Structure formats: structure tokens, C-alpha cells
Amino acid sequence: MNATVERFQKLLTERGYRVTPQRLAIYEALVESASHPSAEELYHRVRDRYPMMSPATVYNTLQLLVELGLATELGFPGETRYDGNPHLHANILCIRCRQIFDLDLPDLSHIEKELASRSDFLLLGQRHEFFGICPDCRLEEAEQAGEPVN
Amino acid sequence: MNATVERFQKLLTERGYRVTPQRLAIYEALVESASHPSAEELYHRVRDRYPMMSPATVYNTLQLLVELGLATELGFPGETRYDGNPHLHANILCIRCRQIFDLDLPDLSHIEKELASRSDFLLLGQRHEFFGICPDCRLEEAEQAGEPVN
DNA sequence: CTCGATGCAAACGGTTTGCATAATC
DNA sequence: GATTATGCAAACCGTTTGCATCGAG
Numbered sequence: 001m002n003a004t005v006e007r008f009q010k011l012l013t014e015r016g017y018r019v020t021p022q023r024l025a026i027y028e029a030l031v032e033s034a035s036h037p038s039a040e041e042l043y044h045r046v047r048d049r050y051p052m053m054s055p056a057t058v059y060n061t062l063q064l065l066v067e068l069g070l071a072t073e074l075g076f077p078g079e080t081r082y083d084g085n086p087h088l089h090a091n092i093l094c095i096r097c098r099q100i101f102d103l104d105l106p107d108l109s110h111i112e113k114e115l116a117s118r119s120d121f122l123l124l125g126q127r128h129e130f131f132g133i134c135p136d137c138r139l140e141e142a143e144q145a146g147e148p149v150n
Numbered sequence: 151m152n153a154t155v156e157r158f159q160k161l162l163t164e165r166g167y168r169v170t171p172q173r174l175a176i177y178e179a180l181v182e183s184a185s186h187p188s189a190e191e192l193y194h195r196v197r198d199r200y201p202m203m204s205p206a207t208v209y210n211t212l213q214l215l216v217e218l219g220l221a222t223e224l225g226f227p228g229e230t231r232y233d234g235n236p237h238l239h240a241n242i243l244c245i246r247c248r249q250i251f252d253l254d255l256p257d258l259s260h261i262e263k264e265l266a267s268r269s270d271f272l273l274l275g276q277r278h279e280f281f282g283i284c285p286d287c288r289l290e291e292a293e294q295a296g297e298p299v300n
Numbered sequence: 301c302t303c304g305a306t307g308c309a310a311a312c313g314g315t316t317t318g319c320a321t322a323a324t325c
Numbered sequence: 326g327a328t329t330a331t332g333c334a335a336a337c338c339g340t341t342t343g344c345a346t347c348g349a350g
Contacts, residue, residue, distance in 0.1 A: 017330095018323085018325070018329060018330065019324075020323075053332085054331065055315075055332095057330080059315065059316075060331085077223055080315095105261055105264065105265070111255055111257055114255065119285070120288065121280075121284055122282045122283040123282040124283070125280070125281045127277070127278075129225070129276065130265065130275070130276045130277075131274055132271045132272045133272040135271065167304085168304060168305065168350070170348085172305080189339080203307085204308065205308095205339090206308085207306055209339095210306085
């Protein structure tokens with residue numbers, strides 16, 4: 001059990017939530033996976049170790065993680081995926097292989113400040129999502145077509 | 151029938167799609183509504199005038215509009231909504247009244263360029279979504295609580 | 301006249317709900 | 326021991342599909 005999971009455990013206790021093996025397993029699986037999994041993917045992955053795991057528990061836990069600020073929902077076309085990186089950043093989805101990558105854009109916190117100064121909205125969250133075709137998939141497409149990448 | 155709809159009509163013909171009353175009605179309803187409606191909302195709104203309208207046609211047409219670059223999908227938590235404003239901009243959702251507002255952030259095209267220069271991704275789209283509580287709802291909440299807005 | 305678009309109804313898939321049981325604190 | 330979390334199965338709801346019919350070009 002690593003330090004991130006221990007922090008989660010501590011946070012649960014502090015906020016009056018119970019520490020359960022399911023919660024730890026789900027959070028661990030989310031943090032471990034670089035792929036930004038969907039709730040369902042996560043459910044299948046965790047169920048390999050905990051065969052009794054139910055979908056409801058995964059959905060509940062993900063909601064809890066979002067509340068605690070340990071995860072964010074990504075709303076890409078057609079599917080909701082989860083990001084266990086709590087640091088503000090953008091994401092980019094490859095529409096071909098469906099992988100999602102983290103993207104550090106230095107302008108982001110800047111945007112937040114500007115928004116705050118320009119309106120009376122109480123800002124609670126933000127998502128910056130890009131989609132396109134990743135370098136690997138571009139290469140593959142070029143090979144299949146027998147043509148160079150433009 | 152206004153100029154925007156006429157442009158749509160022209161674009162359909164140019165690209166080899168047929169001009170149908172349904173397509174025009176759906177597009178008109180989308181552009182008219184400032185609320186960034188969901189597909190279902192749009193379906194109900196259009197059906198008032200065209201009782202035979204089917205959900206499938208609304209979904210098909212929205213997909214077509216996105217293809218043509220006349221609309222974008224917004225992926226807010228739990229629902230997909232549509233924006234008939236083709237100009238690159240951010241959106242902000244009020245989680246209380248569910249209204250979505252357009253937001254012009256001058257940095258956005260800047261971000262796009264930076265992304266292009268920093269990776270080999272072929273960029274196809276982007277969404278910049280904020281959520282929070284709008285000024286009106288903040289006032290209402292303050293009134294209900296009998297407390298001042300902080 | 302031909303082919304693309306529509307309407308309808310049924311199927312789909314991800315997510316949520318209700319409730320009895322189990323486990324944490 | 327009290328109360329929260331879990332597992333299960335059924336319900337939900339927005340969206341998609343297949344197919345016969347309609348209508349734009």
C-alpha cells in the first residue's frame with residue numbers, strides 16, 4: 001500500500017467516512033491506471049481481485065472521490081472517464097485508440113483568475129478537454145495508407 | 151427564416167445532403183435557444199411545431215450539425231448539451247439552475263497554438279467547460295439563508 | 301424514379317435505486 | 326451495538342438501431 005492510498009485513508013477518517021477494502025481497492029486501481037478509465041473499466045479491473053465487487057460500489061466510490069477532490073470526471077463524447085490526478089490540468093483524448101493523456105498547460109490557472117475577476121460566478125470546477133489523433137495512431141494510419149504523414 | 155438558417159441550407163446542398171423541413175426546424179430551434187439544450191429538450195421543443203418528429207431525426211441532425219461545424223457537443227456531468235455557436239469559446243454551467251452561458255476567453259486560441267507546437271497530436275476539437283453557481287442563484291441562496299453573499 | 305431521410309418501436313448500455321445483509325467504528 | 330457501506334437485481338433514461346415508408350432531388 002503506497003503513500004497516496006494512505007492519504008486517502010486518512011482523509012476518509014477525518015471526514016467521517018468509513019475505510020473499507022473496496023474503497024481502497026478502487027482508489028488504488030484508479031491511481032495506478034494511466035489510462036483514465038471509465039467507471040465500468042474500473043469495475044472490471046477491480047473485480048478481478050474482489051469478485052464480489054458490485055458496480056454500485058464503484059459508482060458510489062467514484063462520486064466520493066470527486067467530492068473529496070481526489071478525482072475528476074472527464075466528459076468526453078459518449079463516455080465519462082475518471083482522472084486520479086488532482087492537479088489542475090487539461091486532457092487530450094485520441095479518438096482512435098481512446099487513450100487519454102494528461103497535458104500541462106501553464107495558462108490554465110491564469111484563465112481561472114480572469115474568469116473570477118470578470119463575473120460573479122462562484123467557480124467550482126473546470127475541464128479542459130481536447131481530442132484528436134495521437135502520434136502513434138497517426139503513424140499507423142500513414143502506414144496503412146502507404147502515405148507519408150502530412 | 152433568417153440568414154443563419156439560409157447558410158445552413160446552402161451548406162447542406164453543397165455537401166450533398168438533402169434539405170428537409172426537419173433539419174431546418176431543428177437547426178433553427180438550436181440557434182434560437184440561448185439555453186444550450188440537450189437533444190431531448192430540443193426534441194420536445196421542435197415536436198410542438200412538428201408533431202411527427204422522431205427522436206432519431208433529432209439525434210441524426212445534431213450529429214450532422216457537429217460534422218458540418220455548425221454545432222458542438224458539450225459534455226457536462228450527466229448530460230450532453232448542444233451549442234449552436236460555432237465560434238471557439240468556453241462555457242460555464244450553473245449546477246443549480248442548469249443554465250449554460252457562453253464565455254469568451256481570449257487565451258483559448260493561444261492554447262491551441264501552444265498545444266500544436268508542443269506535440270504531434272492532430273488536434274480535432276476542444277472543450278473548455280467551467281461549472282459553478284451563477285450570480286442569480288447565488289443571490290437566491292443568500293436570500294434563502296438570510297445571509298449575505300460572502 | 302432513385303436514393304437518402306424520416307418515423308416508429310424495440311433494443312441497448314451505462315448508471316442509479318431499493319432493500320436486505322455485512323462490516324466498520 | 327449502531328449505523329454506514331456493500332451486493333444484488335431490477336428499474337431507469339438517454340440514445341441507437343433496423344426497417345418500412347416517405348419525399349427531396
